[in-house]
Amino acid sequence: MTNQHYGQFCGLARAAEIVGQRWTLLILRDLSVGSRRYSELVAGLPGIPTNTLATRLKELEDEGIVARTAPTGTERSVVYRLTSRGEELGPALDALSRWGAGGMREPRDGEIVTTSSITAALRVAAGDGVAPADWDTVYNVRVGEVEVHVVMRDGAITADPGFAEDADLEITAGPGIRDVLAGTLSAQDAVETGAVALDGDPALFERFADTLRVPYSVHLAETA
Amino acid sequence: MTNQHYGQFCGLARAAEIVGQRWTLLILRDLSVGSRRYSELVAGLPGIPTNTLATRLKELEDEGIVARTAPTGTERSVVYRLTSRGEELGPALDALSRWGAGGMREPRDGEIVTTSSITAALRVAAGDGVAPADWDTVYNVRVGEVEVHVVMRDGAITADPGFAEDADLEITAGPGIRDVLAGTLSAQDAVETGAVALDGDPALFERFADTLRVPYSVHLAETA
């Protein structure tokens, strides 16, 4: 199972040999959200052939990007996680996410969201993850079947899978939430048009909409 | 020629559908250095099948990332260049380059450098491209057959293909120049061990070595 090489002594070429493999970027995205078992990866990556996943995990392990923790004692599952070297890919994944999201308008036919994709998107939207120190707000965000929560506390913003127990505001949204993150749909308009439904203080959603931001590209239809 | 899709409404997935195609990242790297004709791309990407290049260029044009300028009047060549949307990929390409370069030690068997790869690497090494305003230095850099020049002037650092006429220092180097950029081989040691040969004031090479930086990853051999 030899990776494809470009034969160039070049950082980008080396990176391309890894992230240019099909499914690899999405596997890394899911692992960047948190450690995952094989079956969780399969579930979070609809359409991935199991042999491809197994092959990728082995390649990434060989490259020192992913570490495999064999089940020990009561644990009966293999757990995959990013190594430090894998974590170093974070800025590149974020930059790619941001660029790709800039070109994202409506979902294409059949396109779905996953827990990892929403979590990763919200982390990217949080930018450097810094917030005013006096904020202390927990958001539960539901998009379709996906449930994640965002915490703005102690000067930091974090996003993680699942609902929080003590949320201040519950946000139920469809793909229109994308426009809110882009800044092209105001919090108020989003609520009034039914793009999002709130359970809690609407003012907290204003803060959510103002703080999290992944702009649309303004260069989508260049003709010359 | 339908691209492969992941079926996810996710910025990273959208990006992966483009940059995950074989050769695409290297095509974008070459075009990010400057506009190129088809034959120049073929020459700068040893090993690329011409049909693959043609297909990629068409896909990238359809995506609005690359623009094709048909020959007009005296011009007899089609010219490809990045659109504004394509330029927006810059930060992502830089982050990938930096990450990939962090894992780059010795060249693997048969690995080469190209004019675009060296130019792009030096641009990445220049970081934000800001230099002290009183610097005014032109470097010619030769690595194998490749010739590029670096200009530190007016508070900016730029790197471009080819030699400059008015260089203050000419640097002839092998792959060992990588260690200088990483900061693990001092300018003085590089000269003394013959890793680089200078024609001009050695003090200017100190500045070169101190200013351009693409560190090695410190996490290459994680075992747990």
Add this chain to the structure above:
DNA sequence: CGGAATCCCTCAAGATACTG
């Protein structure tokens, strides 16, 4: 049941020749 390996098939990509 989680974590793959195996088989088969398709299509993207490689190699090379050729053409407007």
Add this chain to the structure above:
DNA sequence: CAGTATCTTGAGGGATTCCG
């Protein structure tokens, strides 16, 4: 010069099976 045509190869998709 700037591609297209043709053929070959092999990675990846899909389903099933296997193993601890």
